[in-house]
Amino acid sequence: MARKPKAGPASDPEILILSSLAEGPKHGYAILSDIEVFAGHTLGAGTLYTAITRLVEKGWIAPETPDGRQRPYRLTGEGHACLAQRLDEMQRLARVGLKRLSTA
């Protein structure tokens, strides 16, 4: 069985969180579960909240009204634009890499 890649843009916690929130607002636990399902990565709780803190400070995500002890986060307009740009770059890179692999 092939080992899962441990590093690279597809395992960047910020990209993973932004991609998760692109679907709609989620709280911490829901973000972790979603990332496990769509990316196959298990982020640590510390990693998740360090990335959330950074994304809030950058203004790419914003907290919503708390639901009990949980507080959902949503993608901001700036976060949306940034995610789109980074995914576009990854797609371009993947296209070039795959093309070269197929012709090699």
Added chain:
Amino acid sequence: MKRRLIAFLLRLYPARWRSEYGAEFASLLAARRLTAREVSNVAAHAAWQQLRLQQPWLLLAVPFMIVSLIGCAELIAGVPLGARQHERNFAGAAVATAAFFASGYWTMWRNGKGAGRAAIRFNFLASAPYLLLGLAGVAGVLPIRTADAGASAIYSRELLLIGPFFQAPVAGAAGWLGGIVARAARRFHPRATA
């Protein structure tokens, strides 16, 4: 047991961070299996938050204080001052002035005020070992050699004691200058956070 562990892990984070994210983070930890890997992940990120949220001048002053401690240890142990001591002192002063500037810049960038004050605090904390050594010398607790034959610099207990006070205006001015540069730089980065 789990509740105690969560409370302990939360206490590792800075109070400022806890007041913003503490409740939801505790709730997330309560819903997860706290394996050794998870606990170490949380502890490592708590250390990172502690470091990140400390005042810039404090973070910069700690390595300089360690260097001062080494210098004090050399003086106490009686390591000869040597012919190049003057050059060594000059280089140290230049590096310290650059660090005063950096602490002012970083403080203004992050807090938006207090650049000069931060550099003065940095100066006193980094020089604290020399200050204490000077005090010990004046009190007669520790003998301090004032000069060596052929050495280009001399030390005295009085000099060690008053040095940080003489250096304070230089620190304040360098920090203030760093603050001015940071304020100008912030205009090009409107997203700079407080």
